[in-house]
Amino acid sequence: MSKTLLSLAMTAALLTGCKQKQEDTSVAPPAGNPAVAADAASPAPATDVPAAATAAAPVASSFDINAIPVSDKPLPAWPYVALPAGYEFDYADDLASRSKDLARVPVWTGGQLLWVEGKVFSDEIDNSDGKTYSRFEVRKNVQQAIEALGGVRLTERSFDEATYKANEKAMDDFRQEFSRMQNAYWYDADADTYVIRRADKAIWIVFQSGNDQGALMVAEGPLPAAPKH
Known part of the structure; x- marks a missing residue:
C-alpha cells in the first residue's frame, strides 16, 4: 500500500513540473507602459490608403469677370x-x-x-540716361498706375507646367511674334497680370521685369463670358 501511495505522489510531482515549464515558455506581455503592451499585441496598420482618403487633384478655376468691379x-x-x-518704352x-x-x-x-483677341501693345521698358534701373521701383509704380485706373x-506668377504643355504650340507661336514678352510666358515665372474691367470691354496688362530691363503688354478685347454654374 505504501509503495502505491509513493508511486502516485511521484507521478503528481512530475506532472506539476511539466506544467510549470510549459507556462514559463509562453510569451509574457512587455512590462511598463500598458499602451506599449497593447500595441505589441495589435496587428500592424495597413499601408494602403483608402481611395476616399486620397486628396483630389486641384482643378483650374474658371475666371469670372463679374467678380471684378467696373471702372469708369x-x-x-x-x-x-x-x-x-x-523710365521709358524702347519705342x-x-x-x-508697337501696337497691332x-x-x-x-x-x-x-x-x-x-486667349484675348483685340488690340495689343507690347514693348520693353528701359531706364533713361542718368537713371539706374530698379526692378522694385518700376514694378511698384506700374502697379500704382494700373490700380489708379481701377x-x-x-x-504675380505665370501658369504651371501642365498649362504650358497643353498650349505649347500656341504659346511658342505667341512668343515668337511678341518676343519682348517671352520671359513672362515661361511656366512658373515672375509676371504680374492685371485686368481693368470697363462697361464694354476688358483691358489686360502683363508686366514682367528682370534686374536691368522690363516688359509690358496691354491687350484690349471683349468682356470674357462668365462661367456657367
Missing part, C-alpha cells in the same frame, strides 16, 4: 499705362509701331488661361 475712370492715351519718371518715339490692331494673346488669370492684379 478716365483712361490716358493708349497704351494707358504711364511709366515712372526716369517711346514711335509707340504706334488685332492680335490673339494669352493672359493667365491665376486659374485659367484666356485695375486689379490677378496674379
Whole structure:
C-alpha cells in the first residue's frame, strides 16, 4: 500500500513540473507602459490608403469677370499705362509701331488661361540716361498706375507646367511674334497680370521685369463670358 501511495505522489510531482515549464515558455506581455503592451499585441496598420482618403487633384478655376468691379475712370492715351519718371518704352518715339490692331494673346488669370483677341501693345521698358534701373521701383509704380485706373492684379506668377504643355504650340507661336514678352510666358515665372474691367470691354496688362530691363503688354478685347454654374 505504501509503495502505491509513493508511486502516485511521484507521478503528481512530475506532472506539476511539466506544467510549470510549459507556462514559463509562453510569451509574457512587455512590462511598463500598458499602451506599449497593447500595441505589441495589435496587428500592424495597413499601408494602403483608402481611395476616399486620397486628396483630389486641384482643378483650374474658371475666371469670372463679374467678380471684378467696373471702372469708369478716365483712361490716358493708349497704351494707358504711364511709366515712372526716369523710365521709358524702347519705342517711346514711335509707340504706334508697337501696337497691332488685332492680335490673339494669352493672359493667365491665376486659374485659367484666356486667349484675348483685340488690340495689343507690347514693348520693353528701359531706364533713361542718368537713371539706374530698379526692378522694385518700376514694378511698384506700374502697379500704382494700373490700380489708379481701377485695375486689379490677378496674379504675380505665370501658369504651371501642365498649362504650358497643353498650349505649347500656341504659346511658342505667341512668343515668337511678341518676343519682348517671352520671359513672362515661361511656366512658373515672375509676371504680374492685371485686368481693368470697363462697361464694354476688358483691358489686360502683363508686366514682367528682370534686374536691368522690363516688359509690358496691354491687350484690349471683349468682356470674357462668365462661367456657367
